[in-house]
Amino acid sequence: MKRVVLIRHGESVWNKENRFTGWTDVDLSEKGVEEAHKAGKLLKKEGFQFEKAYTSYLKRAIKTLNVVLDEMDLDWIPVEKTWRLNEKHYGMLQGLNKAETAEKYGDEQVLIWRRSYDVPPTPLAKDDPRSPFVDARYKGVDEKDLPLTEALVHTVDRILPYWNNTVVPEMKEKYNEVIIAAHGNSLRGIIKHLKGISDEDIISLNLPTAVPYVFEFDDNMNLLKDYFLGDPEEIKKLMDAVANQAKKK
Numbered sequence: 001m002k003r004v005v006l007i008r009h010g011e012s013v014w015n016k017e018n019r020f021t022g023w024t025d026v027d028l029s030e031k032g033v034e035e036a037h038k039a040g041k042l043l044k045k046e047g048f049q050f051e052k053a054y055t056s057y058l059k060r061a062i063k064t065l066n067v068v069l070d071e072m073d074l075d076w077i078p079v080e081k082t083w084r085l086n087e088k089h090y091g092m093l094q095g096l097n098k099a100e101t102a103e104k105y106g107d108e109q110v111l112i113w114r115r116s117y118d119v120p121p122t123p124l125a126k127d128d129p130r131s132p133f134v135d136a137r138y139k140g141v142d143e144k145d146l147p148l149t150e151a152l153v154h155t156v157d158r159i160l161p162y163w164n165n166t167v168v169p170e171m172k173e174k175y176n177e178v179i180i181a182a183h184g185n186s187l188r189g190i191i192k193h194l195k196g197i198s199d200e201d202i203i204s205l206n207l208p209t210a211v212p213y214v215f216e217f218d219d220n221m222n223l224l225k226d227y228f229l230g231d232p233e234e235i236k237k238l239m240d241a242v243a244n245q246a247k248k249k
């Protein structure tokens with residue numbers, strides 16, 4: 001049996017301030033660091049032994065991963081970073097408060113921007129200071145792949161080649177247990193693919209911060225089952241809170 005654990009980063013400073021973040025590189029809040037410690041302790045207690053870790057180019061995911069691995073005495077395992085695991089790019093919404101945006105444009109429009117499968121927010125200009133075209137970390141990425149906004153379909157399009165061409169072959173060949181530390185929407189994209197969730201039903205999936213989500217596979221990487229680690233009632237509350245972040249006050 002093979003296991004992949006997906007974990008959204010702990011609460012970030014902009015999660016705390018309820019701002020759209022996307023590719024903005026904000027740090028973890030104090031609570032976010034605590035959440036990562038809690039997740040690492042739980043994974044250790046449950047006997048996980050990761051052999052490789054994958055994460056994004058964004059520090060909230062990288063730091064969550066580092067805390068988790070440190071709690072598990074697994075600081076030494078190989079870690080691969082890729083821009084393909086970055087959060088969905090939120091275009092011009094990046095930096096705006098979610099509830100204020102709902103006051104201005106209405107709950108329905110904001111739900112479309114957050115959760116519709118194929119309607120992206122207004123794009124950034126290529127030379128906007130927030131654009132990946134002016135950020136050194138994306139210098140090695142082919143310009144045609146760099147987004148200025150994304151809907152989930154675009155996030156899925158850039159993640160799947162990484163899942164199919166890197167994670168799956170590495171697991172078939174040499175690893176039994178890996179962890180992927182990433183973001184609410186980039187992980188929703190992977191989960192949609194793994195569970196065959198429809199474009200309509202994916203709208204209602206909301207991932208809480210730093211709750212390990214376990215996927216078990218057979219040796220050919222066919223999905224057997226999936227489950228969150230932790231108290232189901234508590235997790236349900238956390239998921240509902242994420243869903244309600246962008247509603248009018």
Ligand SMILES: O=C(O)[C@H](O)COP(=O)(O)O
Pocket residue numbers: 019020021022023087090114183184185242246
């Ligand atoms: O980028 C963000 O703002 C968050 O990481 C995810 O936000 P969402 O739950 O509003 O999509």
